[in-house]
Amino acid sequence: MPVLVITGTGTEVGKTVTTAAVAAAALAAGRSVAVLKPAQTGVRPDERGDADEVARLAGPVTTAELARYPEPLAPGTAARRAGMAPVHPHEVAEAAAKLATEHDLVLVEGAGGLLVRFDAAGGTLADAAELLGAPVLVVAPAGLGTLNSTELTARELRARGLELAGVVIGSWPESPDLASRCNVADLSEVADAPLLGAIPSGAGNLPPTDFRTAAPTWLAPPLDGVWDAKAFGAREAP
Template sequence: MTGRIVVVTGTGTGVGKTIATAALTVRELGNGSVVVVKPVQTGMGPGWGETADVSVIHTLTGCDVLELTTLDDPLAPDTAARLRGVSIPPIAEYADRIRALAEGHDCVLVEGAGGLLVRLDTDGGTLLDLAADLAAEVVVVVSAGLGTLNHTELTVQALRGRGVEPAGLVVGSWPVEPGLAETCNLEDLPVVAGLPVIAVVPAGAGALDPATFRDRAPSWFSAPAPLG
């Protein structure tokens, strides 16, 4: 058995990628065995007070998780590695480990770090390189507010430029009281990207208790706006 590989990227940092990955995990758990992989996690050194993304996902979903490389400082992975003078694996090694996981699971969800072109190794390799190497499905997590149309279109164009057609968009944090920009963006995102919005995750979803999160997450995929 070789399972599907789904790469989750964002249009930038802070768009809700981790919680969106958790929601995708809940959906995939209904179809079989799932493992969530974080190739590189930064900001885990003493004094930074960061919580590993995979820990958040495990708490919310109960899914198996795996972190491949951990770096101290909250910086882009290649910068964090160079700052401390440490070696980190190249993209090809991450790809091999993810393929091995896919042999034993129905789905491997791979959460990136920051945006699509953030360098994950010190050789210039990016999440885009990893997705192309794996021939993975790609889901793009986007913000709801001003600027999202430009950031989304740039990300989608970069994927298509490498022959990777994204599966769809996820709005990572939909406000309780959306304004004019958010409402219009929800209509315009599919137009500018040429992709469906497959889920809309409500703001604050990560603060739900795990049972409530697992109960509500499927509804975020079945309606054009979150049901709360």
């Protein structure tokens, strides 16, 4: 898959660290990687954005950002309030397609969830994925409430005829509660897609060299890793 779209079930679910892990595992497998952030919000022009954080953790990836808005809001809202031009789905698709001609893998990291709006016309990351014909990886939290948001995201993807590549738990706690442990089995069931990894909580705070070494152990073989969903589920089962 030359282009993989990465979305979350919401904000603050570990999407950027998951993107970095996918990039690091792909690099370790000998693939060239580009990371595209269509719209970065809540960051000043002189601050590091999500794509920069992916590069810091993962290593030598090409990074691209189409727009940056100062307020931490949905991209369409942030663009309107800043009086700046919004990003449109076709621009995201065109940028990703161009990067795909020069790289083995292009990771398109959205902002928040699948249907967060880019522009006044209601364009979303889902629309960009449709234009690209690209599979979508869903990053979900571990705990209570994740099953509903994950199933809704999966249903929307299928309603649009998009491929759901799988689900990754974006931050697996060191001491998981009962809900988190039950969700290991239930997430793949409600999504009707494989669980493709679990990123340890705090992984983004690791030194980059340690992050790159460990990343393949957090992800399943379809994402260039060695993580075993069955073994993980058996170990964490309540």
